[in-house]
Each structure stands twice: as C-alpha cells, then as structure tokens.
Amino acid sequence: MAHTPHISRRELLRGAALVPVAGALAACATPSAPPAATSSAAPAATSAANPFGVDAKKPLEVWIFDGGFGQQYATDIHQPLFKSKYAGIEIKHNSTKEITKVLQPRFAGGNPPEVIDNSGANKMDFGALAQDGQLADLGPLLDAPSWDDPAVKVRDTIDPSVIEIGTYDGKFSVVGYVNYIHGIWYSQKVFKDNGWEIPKTWDEFLALCETIKKSGKMAPFTYAGKHPQYAYEPLLTMAAKIGGKEVLTNLDNLEDGAWKQEAIKTAAENMAEIGSKYLLQGTAGLDHVQTQTAQNKYQVAMLPCGSWLENEQKSTTPEGFDYAMFPIPDITGSDAMPYGTLHTQPGEEFMVSAKSAHPQAGMEYLRAMLSKKAAGEFSTLVKTVTVVKGASEGLTISSGVTSASAAVAAAGANTVYYRAFAWYGPLNDEAKAATGELMTGGLTPDAYLERMQKKADEIKSDSSIKKYKR
Structure with a gap:
C-alpha cells in the first residue's frame, strides 16, 4: 500500500x-x-x-x-x-x-x-x-x-x-x-518466455539472479528503496524460516540479544548480498510505485511485496503480465521451517x-x-x-x-508474523533506516544487528513506553 x-x-x-x-x-x-x-x-x-x-x-x-x-x-x-x-x-x-x-x-x-x-x-x-x-x-x-x-x-x-x-x-x-x-512477486509471462524456474533453494535463487543479470534483459531484483520495510520483511521472514517462529517472538518480546540471533545474521548477510550485486540501478532512490512500475515495464524481474500489489499496479500492468508470487527459498539445507513458509x-x-x-x-x-x-x-x-x-x-x-x-493453502500452519513494529513505532523507524543502509552497503550485517539491538534495548529500558508481549 x-x-x-x-x-x-x-x-x-x-x-x-x-x-x-x-x-x-x-x-x-x-x-x-x-x-x-x-x-x-x-x-x-x-x-x-x-x-x-x-x-x-x-x-x-x-x-x-x-x-x-x-x-x-x-x-x-x-x-x-x-x-x-x-x-x-x-x-x-x-x-x-x-x-x-x-x-x-x-x-x-x-x-x-x-x-x-x-x-x-x-x-x-x-x-x-x-x-x-x-x-x-x-x-x-x-x-x-x-x-x-x-x-x-x-x-x-x-x-x-x-x-x-x-x-x-x-x-x-x-x-x-x-x-x-507476503512473498517474492514476478511476472509469469516473463519467467515462461525466458525459461526461468522458480527457485526452491537460496543457491538456486542466486543462480537465477546471475542468469537474469547476464541476460542483459532486466535487473534481477528491486524493492521500494524509499520504504525499506519492503526489505526488512523478507529479511525477517527468512530469519524465521531458518531459526523458527521463536526468532520473531524473541524480537517482539524485546528479549536480550534477540537481534543478534544467528538466523537474523544469516538473513542480513543474504539480503546484503542481493543489495550489493543484483538490484535495479537507482533502487535506493525509488519508492514502491516506481519500483513496481519498473517491473511492469519489464525492467526488473522480482520484488518483495504483499498481496495488495496487483491492485495497486492495475493502471500500469500490461495485458498478459500475470502476477504471481513465490515464498522465501530454503536457505541452509536444515532450516527450522519447511519450504513454503510464508509471512x-x-x-x-x-x-x-x-x-x-x-x-x-x-x-x-x-x-x-x-x-x-x-x-x-x-x-x-x-x-x-x-x-x-x-x-x-x-x-x-x-x-x-x-x-x-x-x-497460503500450501503453507498450512507454516506461517509467521511479527508485531514489534506495530507495538513500538520508534523500533519500526530504526528498522527502516537501518535496513535501507544494509541494502546499500552503508552498514555491514554485524553493524546492522548491533544498531537494531541498541534501539531495542533503549525501548526495553524506557519505562515511559508500555511493553506488550506475545
């Protein structure tokens, strides 16, 4: 939206x-x-x-x-x-x-x-x-x-x-x-015309990004650079898939060290790699409508978004584009949650x-x-x-x-969500700013985790902010 x-x-x-x-x-x-x-x-x-x-x-x-x-x-x-x-x-x-x-x-x-x-x-x-x-x-x-x-x-x-x-x-x-x-959105027409397959593993996803990049036809990936919550969504979904639902529950409950969980570090490293290698040029300066319209113009193959996307882009989506989405691929080979897990x-x-x-x-x-x-x-x-x-x-x-x-039907009970950003506006603001810097190389994954943990700790120790719990 x-x-x-x-x-x-x-x-x-x-x-x-x-x-x-x-x-x-x-x-x-x-x-x-x-x-x-x-x-x-x-x-x-x-x-x-x-x-x-x-x-x-x-x-x-x-x-x-x-x-x-x-x-x-x-x-x-x-x-x-x-x-x-x-x-x-x-x-x-x-x-x-x-x-x-x-x-x-x-x-x-x-x-x-x-x-x-x-x-x-x-x-x-x-x-x-x-x-x-x-x-x-x-x-x-x-x-x-x-x-x-x-x-x-x-x-x-x-x-x-x-x-x-x-x-x-x-x-x-x-x-x-x-x-x-939420998921990774693409054009069924584009994938069919180019013979590109939906990636089921992270290695397959990176290989697909390489194939698309080398084709010269379009950029592999983008997100709403001006609204980096579009990038923290796949990052946190990925972390939950790797480490289990409790990864996000710990974040929501402001548990000590929650942002430094290994699953979040791995997810941050993966998103930073996308940011450094496979983004549509100028992504950081574009908003959601601009990046989504670039996809409608066949300038970029994939972007993370929610199920409002299709309606939001109805005035610019070409005939036969055929929107579809796929879930975060398997990451480690031993993820806590199976393929198909969705936010x-x-x-x-x-x-x-x-x-x-x-x-x-x-x-x-x-x-x-x-x-x-x-x-x-x-x-x-x-x-x-x-x-x-x-x-x-x-x-x-x-x-x-x-x-x-x-x-959603395929995911069954394997769905995840988070509430910390609705409960704590300042944490949401920090996550957007920090994720934007992570994606553009301004923060290393370790520095990203450090910054988010610091803000979570500030909120936890501020007695004027009411605390909520899952």
Whole structure:
C-alpha cells in the first residue's frame, strides 16, 4: 500500500509511525484532561438488530487510507451497505495518504473521527494509541450477531488471527481487514518466455539472479528503496524460516540479544548480498510505485511485496503480465521451517476512536464491513483476500490472488508474523533506516544487528513506553 497499503502498506509493512515514543502521543495527541463522557456519546437503545445502540440521527465520520486499495471500496461497497440499514445517518467520508499528520490534531483536540483505516507509511502508532486509551474496545463487536446471520457471532466469521493480532493490552481494539500475504512477486509471462524456474533453494535463487543479470534483459531484483520495510520483511521472514517462529517472538518480546540471533545474521548477510550485486540501478532512490512500475515495464524481474500489489499496479500492468508470487527459498539445507513458509497476517487495520462522538456507529460500520457481501465485493474490486471466512469462495479474482491464495493453502500452519513494529513505532523507524543502509552497503550485517539491538534495548529500558508481549 507506501502503501505501505502503503505496509499501505499497509505498510504493514508499511506501517511507520511518526510518533517518536509511545508516551509522545499522550503528550501531543490528547487533551490534558480527556473529555468526560457526555450524553452525545451515550448509546441509543440496543436490540438484536441494533446491538451497539446506534443513534439513527447522528452522523458518522470515516477516514480511509488512500493507498494501494484506494477508497472506492468504502464509498461504493461499505458505506452503501451501512446506509441500507441506517438511511438517516450522514456519513462524512474522507481520505488521505497522511494519516498521522491529518488526524493527530483531531486526537489532540478531543474530537477524533469514529472510523479510521490506520494504514500507510504515516499511520499512527497503535501501541501509543492503546497506551493512551484512544482505541475503542471492540470486544462487543466480536460477540455481536454477524450482519449476515444473527445466529452466528462476528468472531466466528473471521480468521482467529485477526483477534490475536488486533489485541492490545488484553483488549481487542483493531480489525485487520485484509489477509496480507507476503512473498517474492514476478511476472509469469516473463519467467515462461525466458525459461526461468522458480527457485526452491537460496543457491538456486542466486543462480537465477546471475542468469537474469547476464541476460542483459532486466535487473534481477528491486524493492521500494524509499520504504525499506519492503526489505526488512523478507529479511525477517527468512530469519524465521531458518531459526523458527521463536526468532520473531524473541524480537517482539524485546528479549536480550534477540537481534543478534544467528538466523537474523544469516538473513542480513543474504539480503546484503542481493543489495550489493543484483538490484535495479537507482533502487535506493525509488519508492514502491516506481519500483513496481519498473517491473511492469519489464525492467526488473522480482520484488518483495504483499498481496495488495496487483491492485495497486492495475493502471500500469500490461495485458498478459500475470502476477504471481513465490515464498522465501530454503536457505541452509536444515532450516527450522519447511519450504513454503510464508509471512501472512491481517493488515489494512481499522479502529474506532474511543473518544469519538458516535463510537457505536463506528462499531456498526465495522460489523457491516465484516459481512460476506461487503468482503466478497471488496475482494473482487481490489483483487485481494479479506479475513472474512469464505467471502471469496467461488470468485475468480486474478492471477496474483490465485497464486497468493494457493501459497497460503500450501503453507498450512507454516506461517509467521511479527508485531514489534506495530507495538513500538520508534523500533519500526530504526528498522527502516537501518535496513535501507544494509541494502546499500552503508552498514555491514554485524553493524546492522548491533544498531537494531541498541534501539531495542533503549525501548526495553524506557519505562515511559508500555511493553506488550506475545
């Protein structure tokens, strides 16, 4: 998504927080005395049809991150569905690529909007928002009847990982709507036309890079140089594949020496080798759209990204390009996790502001979004898979979605994820900066590990930053 959807990106990879420390949001983004609950925020009468007590006369304000998925899904799918039930509610729709810059003043003023798609390179720090009481408790949403079937609770219609990933300090507070599936993306046409095979081992991957480089037809590899989270994603996925899921759990839990684990060192060495030998010229100065467009122009063969890629590039992808993705190859011959291991987790994260004027309507908006109708139409429009179970069954969406979905099915339980960068904005900022230097030769792998460990230790020892644990 910079995109980071983007981690638009989604930036799940795209998620970089501008708030320097968790406590900073408290200092600059909330009033000195939080406004007391008023009658305006009190719910209307609740019922089976209106489980949260939505006031049918009060407006609802929605902010969408305008990244890889755009905003048409909100205006053309989600909002009309909501209005079909609450015709009298005025929906104030807004979009921006600069979530923090635009909305932080609203939190500071005590009048945040109800629903926020908090995504992109400039999304707000979820850890800080949670620490400062800005995230509405969405537990009631999980236990509410689903939009489609009153006999089925919302919690039973979504992937369980949504609840795990969206829980902060024991409260379910964030709904990841899209199943982000990460891998190395390529054109099936290019590989078929050139007789290039999908590499299953790291040696095969390096050999493929050599073959592509020597062909003179295109560069082997690129990533969004201006958004280095696109490079730290494969690095950390590789580390988990080599050493097991606990490699990432240790990072998330700020364990002593976690960044100096041997698996991370090996992964850093491998990514540094790609950076020194096989990158598209000028990669460091390009953003995600520029590198992805270079691939559409057949100037580069492979890049790491998530499953929002296809939709993000729909205006520049040539006919017959046929996007597909493959997982990180086997690295050592004795990796802890098998071939096919993937980084996948809920992304495109939505929140309801606890201190907004009509949080009940915000929760109801999310309930509508999590219907099969809304999720299925979303999948078709933006060529990606949501977290709603079965919503895309029977839909023929695209080659990229087909490839990513098949990869997830093949991975089974061999999936990995990390949460440290969502919990600790400053660590995310450091990881992006340091990974960018690693890829351009400004940091050796050892120096990279040293720098990341130092920042993790700083955060661990800072008592003003709330700590989270997996």
